[in-house]
Amino acid sequence: MSKYRSSRINEEMRKEISNIIRNDVKDPRITAMVSVTKVDVTKDLSYAKVFVSLYGDNKSKEETLEALKSSAGFIRREVGHKIRLRNTPEILIELDDTIEHGMHIDELLRKIKEQK
Template identity: 65%
Template sequence: MAKYRSGRINEEVKKAISSTIQNDIRDPRFTAMVSVTKVDVTKDLRYAKVYITVLGDEDKQKETIDILKNSASFIRRQLGQSVKLRYTPEIIFELDTSIQYGMHIDALLEKIKENKENDSK
């Protein structure tokens, strides 16, 4: 039962943070395409680790994460207004590299496939 509740809380926090990032952050440096891929809220609701995917090069990713870390208090305040919890969790932003890793694995598999096709001919 508790596992189901934590999953619902994670999804609600994810929706609220994603909406705030897309609609309410007015920083002129914030131009990258950002998506929230996953949110893990601790059982005591004190901390929320937010995994972010940023499309762009490494410099753009680093700059975007820095902007989000500086905006964490604003995002936390918006989260507290939109999601009613006992405590409003402190937000910790992490860069999610799983998409780049998946693309790298896919490229390796394609390379192996091409090598097998060339060897069979």
């Protein structure tokens, strides 16, 4: 699969999964703000790693991540209806903490700057 096609599929999957989580998933455990940051689909289109960033306290993050993982089958079915692919990839949801990590590094740099 060409690099261009895989990046188009990744971006289209990211958009659709974000819309599905925002509008269609009705799980009451989803209390944190959810943002789909990245989707990586394997070359054979069998798996899609979905990276989500969650905003909220730790307890709501854990509950929301668990709810998203349990609704992965529903998300996969909805993606299959909206995006025409030969095989609909299996959804694997992972927590993306790069924003928090970046904020931590920014805080460390700010402290170093204040010490000088």
